[in-house]
Amino acid sequence: MELTTTVHTLKEWAIAINALESGQTIMLLRKGGIREQQGRFQVAHQQVLLYPTYEHQQPCLLKPNYADLVQPVTSGWHPETVRIGSWASITDILPINQESIVNALLSFHIWNHNFIRDRLKWKPQQPLLVLLLRTYKLPQVQEIPYRSQYGGCKSWIDIASPMQLSSSQPVLSDSDYRNIVEQIRAIAQS
Structure with a gap:
């Protein structure tokens, strides 16, 4: 059943969210932040x-066309308000341990070989999780006030007030999304 509102929020690099919102990728790669429960990423x-x-x-850690878009900030910096312009349904979680498979997925995401190598070497007993996200643009971008509890190296936060998801539009058509998912699944299962 589709939600109509939510407070549940996945934190991700702004550059990755821009790529999801513009249909340039449907993929995130995760192992977990420093403050994840049991030290590993879980959906x-x-x-x-x-x-x-x-x-x-x-x-x-990004491909050149994405690296050039990053605006560096100082440690501890955060915006006064946070732009929330989209939400996503996580449709697939594919655990991968082999560098060759992750490398075969290179054209589907924004990261470079350095990112892949670093993530696979960090906690090598844990698989790298490939998340496939069906992204939807909110009918209106929301600006929420930053709160200190939103900070830190954690993937999941609940924001203070629920956001309306109704009338959101998918970034990709059903057939385009399904086609990309099928290609990624075929590579991941090889």
Whole structure:
């Protein structure tokens, strides 16, 4: 059943959220933040608002056309208000341990070989999780006040007030999304 409102929010680099919102990718790669429960990334909610973060974006881990778009910020910086322009339904979670498979997925995401290598080497006993997100633009971008509890190295937060998801529009058509998902699943299962 589709939600009509939510407070559940997935934090991700702003550059990645921009790519999701513009249909340039449907994929996020995760292993977990420093403050994740049990030290590993787990999907807490299937339908989530997308919350952009800026502090830890690293151009050296992005493909050149995305790296050039990163606006560096100082450690501890946060905006006074946070732009929430989209939400996503996490449709697939694909655990991958093999670098060759992750490399075969390179054309489907925004990160470069350095990112893949670093993520696979960090906690090598844990798989890299490939998340496929069906992204929807909210009917109107929302600006929410930043709160200190939204900060820190954690993937999941609940914002103070629920946001309306009704009348959101998918970034990609059903057939375009399904086609990309099928291609990624075929590579992940090879």
